[in-house]
Amino acid sequence: MTVTKSKQNKVFIFDTTLRDGEQAPGFSMNIDEKLHFADQLVKLGVDIIEAGFPISSPGDFEAVKRISERVKGVQVAGLARANFKDIDVAWDALRYAENPRIHTFISSSDIHIQYQFKKTREEVLAIAVDAVKHAAKYTSNVEFSPMDATRSDWNYVAQMVEAVIKAGATTVNIPDTVGYAIPSEFHEFIKFLFNTVPNIDKAIISVHCHNDLGLATANALAAIEAGARQVECTINGIGERAGNTAMEELVMALKTRGEKFQVYTDINSKQIMSTSKLLTHITGVSVQPNKAIVGANAFAHESGIHQDGVLKNAMTYEIMKPEDVGITKSTLVLGKHSGRHAVIARLNSLGYNLTDEELERFFKLFKVLADKKKQIFDEDLEVLVGEAVYKMKGRYKVTNVQISTGMYSPPMTLVTIKDRYNDGVETFDVAHGNGGVDAGINAVKKITETSAKIESFNLVAITGGSDALCEVTVTVVEEVNGRQLKVFGNGVNIDISVAGILSFVDALNKLEYKKQRNHIGEKIEAKL
Ligand code: KIV
Ligand code: ZN
Numbered sequence: 001m002t003v004t005k006s007k008q009n010k011v012f013i014f015d016t017t018l019r020d021g022e023q024a025p026g027f028s029m030n031i032d033e034k035l036h037f038a039d040q041l042v043k044l045g046v047d048i049i050e051a052g053f054p055i056s057s058p059g060d061f062e063a064v065k066r067i068s069e070r071v072k073g074v075q076v077a078g079l080a081r082a083n084f085k086d087i088d089v090a091w092d093a094l095r096y097a098e099n100p101r102i103h104t105f106i107s108s109s110d111i112h113i114q115y116q117f118k119k120t121r122e123e124v125l126a127i128a129v130d131a132v133k134h135a136a137k138y139t140s141n142v143e144f145s146p147m148d149a150t151r152s153d154w155n156y157v158a159q160m161v162e163a164v165i166k167a168g169a170t171t172v173n174i175p176d177t178v179g180y181a182i183p184s185e186f187h188e189f190i191k192f193l194f195n196t197v198p199n200i201d202k203a204i205i206s207v208h209c210h211n212d213l214g215l216a217t218a219n220a221l222a223a224i225e226a227g228a229r230q231v232e233c234t235i236n237g238i239g240e241r242a243g244n245t246a247m248e249e250l251v252m253a254l255k256t257r258g259e260k261f262q263v264y265t266d267i268n269s270k271q272i273m274s275t276s277k278l279l280t281h282i283t284g285v286s287v288q289p290n291k292a293i294v295g296a297n298a299f300a301h302e303s304g305i306h307q308d309g310v311l312k313n314a315m316t317y318e319i320m321k322p323e324d325v326g327i328t329k330s331t332l333v334l335g336k337h338s339g340r341h342a343v344i345a346r347l348n349s350l351g352y353n354l355t356d357e358e359l360e361r362f363f364k365l366f367k368v369l370a371d372k373k374k375q376i377f378d379e380d381l382e383v384l385v386g387e388a389v390y391k392m393k394g395r396y397k398v399t400n401v402q403i404s405t406g407m408y409s410p411p412m413t414l415v416t417i418k419d420r421y422n423d424g425v426e427t428f429d430v431a432h433g434n435g436g437v438d439a440g441i442n443a444v445k446k447i448t449e450t451s452a453k454i455e456s457f458n459l460v461a462i463t464g465g466s467d468a469l470c471e472v473t474v475t476v477v478e479e480v481n482g483r484q485l486k487v488f489g490n491g492v493n494i495d496i497s498v499a500g501i502l503s504f505v506d507a508l509n510k511l512e513y514k515k516q517r518n519h520i521g522e523k524i525e526a527k528l
Contacts, residue, residue: 002258009263011254012230014206015041015247016050017279018063019079021238023053026285026475026488030513031063033282036389038067040278042074044271046247048101050232053079054093055086059516061093068097075099075141082106082131091138101143102135103173108146108157125160129167136168143171145208150174150181154189158196165197171204171230176219179212179242183222190226206230211242217249224254224263235279236287236294248272248293248325256320273326274351281386284473284490284506286460293325326351334381336370343381350378352385362388372494373467380469383462383492394509395421396448400428401498403436413439415501417447436497441504450508452478455486459496472499476507480515487511 003009018034021027029037034051041049051067052060064078076097080086082104094100106128107113113124128144135142144164149157161172174190181189190207194200207223207230209216220231237246251267258264276294280286289296299322301307309316322328328349334342343366347354354362365384370376400416413436416428429446433439441454455475461468474489489507493499 003262003264005264008229010229011224011263011265012047012204012206013045013247013251013265013267014048014050014077014230014232015046015234016208016232016244017041017234017238017247018067019050019052019077020208020232020240020244021234023056024238024240024243025486027238027283028487028510028514029282030394030510031059031066034063035066035070037278037282038071040271040275042071043268044275045266045268046074047266048075048077048230050077050079050103052093055080055089061089064090064093065096068094068100072098075101077101077103077143080104080131080135082127084131084134087131087135087138091135095138099141100139101141101171102139103143103145104131104135105145105147105173105175106131107148108152108160109148110153111151112148121156125163128160129163132164132167132169140168140170142169143173143206144169145173145175147175148177150176150186150189151178154192155196158193161193161203162197162199165199165203169203171206173206173208173230173232174223174228175208175232176210176216177208179210179216181209181219182213182215183218186219187222187226190223190228194227204229206232208232209245210240211237211244214242216243216245217253220245220250221253221261224261229263235275236291238279238283238285246292248276252293252320252325255324269324270326271351277382277386281382281490284488284503286473293320299327328378334370334376335374338370338376346378347381347385350381352389354385354389358389364388369469369494373469377463379462383469383471387492394506395419395512396505396508398502398505399426401440401501403440403495403497405436405439411436411439413437413443413497413501415440415443415447417444417505437500440497440501444501444504444508448508450478450511452476452508452511454504457500459499462492467494469494470496470499472496472503474500474503474507476504476511478511485511485514487514 022029038049051064054061054064068076078090078094080090090102106124113119132142132144146157146160205228207220207228209219231250233245233247233250235247237243251265254261287295301310306317365388397418399418402414405411410432412432414430416426418424418426427447429443431439431442431446433442455477458473460471462471469492471492476489477484477486487507487510489503491499491502491506
């Protein structure tokens with residue numbers, strides 16, 4: 001149903017995939033990946049992109065700056081603790097944005113105030129007010145968050161909210177930092193703030209919910225019913241620990257149950273699926289098949305009774321149309337003889353509009369695959385887009401793999417790798433192992449002299465048949481200067497062993513980026 005739009009019933013979507021999402025272990029992205037992702041968020045129609053936490057690392061600073069310079073028609077936020085230095089650095093990165101927002105925060109719960117800060121409530125309140133006043137000197141777009149609000153004294157939070165609005169905050173965000181709230185109680189809390197804080201109408205009330213109890217989306221919806229008009233969320237629900245409110249869930253709940261909520265968002269829901277896929281391509285982390293809205297089974301009907309009903313009328317068991325989230329089914333089979341136009345048209349209908357340069361790279365891969373595989377499905381196209389457009393250009397590039405194995409001969413793999421940090425010099429080595437992949441990974445280890453270890457190895461066939469593309473995702477860990485770094489690597493190939501080797505090298509590239517970005521060995525200023 002359509003909701004009549006007004007200023008009062010718009011819910012602002014604040015996307016924090018690049019900040020809260022990216023800070024979760026294994027989800028780090030390099031700058032090019034962040035820029036691609038920010039472009040996609042603009043297409044999706046988010047109102048605010050939280051691009052990073054500028055003081056936390058040189059990489060975060062650079063990403064916030066570059067995103068600020070690049071994206072138009074959207075607000076760009078940068079996170080800063082409630083101190084002048086964080087705020088100054090955040091502003092240095094954000095100042096290039098069309099509409100910059102400083103997001104500053106300090107905890108309001110006694111648990112944090114006493115044990116983490118060793119301060120009094122009065123001192124923390126004064127710090128919050130000073131920080132907001134300082135940020136407001138740079139921009140009128142200031143957001144404040146009392147961290148761990150849901151485990152705080154409600155009256156103290158109300159006092160803080162009133163004081164920061166008076167100091168210049170135009171958005172006040174109520175975080176459920178540890179995912180402790182339950183919907184009825186969170187609803188009551190937000191209502192309490194609306195009834196208690198005298199100047200609350202001068203700011204937009206936002207919520208930021210974590211999913212530790214699996215309630216992040218439910219809590220955000222309960223807060224909207226109580227009057228909140230901004231939700232902080234992430235694509236696929238990624239984020240610290242169990243993650244944040246999943247944007248796709250929130251947006252589709254508001255859309256599907258418009259009659260109940262009577263609010264709207266400016267999200268173009270048809271871009272949801274491609275945004276979700278882009279994130280999985282970039283991070284190498286897939287969503288579980290039963291994930292609401294974007295999981296592979298979210299619109300699949302298995303039981304006979306359900307299939308029968310859906311064939312007669314989709315409304316029997318489908319509350320949303322797959323097309324509304326950007327899932328389109330093709331009747332067109334692509335292959336070796338398909339013309340460029342047909343392939344580009346199919347890519348467009350899947351939500352991918354590639355530049356000429358990206359198309360060049362895409363078609364090179366398409367040709368290689370089409371020579372090996374008769375029919376190319378949508379899932380194959382999506383993987384190729386991931387490889388051609390979003391795959392990180394890291395230090396190492398695999399230029400050749402040769403595997404020799406058999407039932408009675410010991411597996412042996414030769415790998416050749418180009419090192420971009422060493423004038424593109426190519427080095428090859430051969431190793432044995434328990435199978436072609438293991439031998440290949442041993443060869444990569446010899447060439448790169450890495451101490452990284454594979455923690456987990458997952459393989460999926462993208463499409464059916466023995467000529468299916470295989471996707472391998474590995475979790476790789478490395479101990480660097482006493483810190484354990486963890487990344488995911490992802491590799492796709494028609495050959496299982498090659499996909500495994502590519503995934504390991506992808507992980508090594510991410511580790512390399514992580515080490516540089518945080519200047520491991522130097523002090524990192526802040527990490528939440
Ligand atoms: O979870 C949290 O409290 C946060 C704040 C910085 C908003 O991420
Ligand atoms: Zn958070």
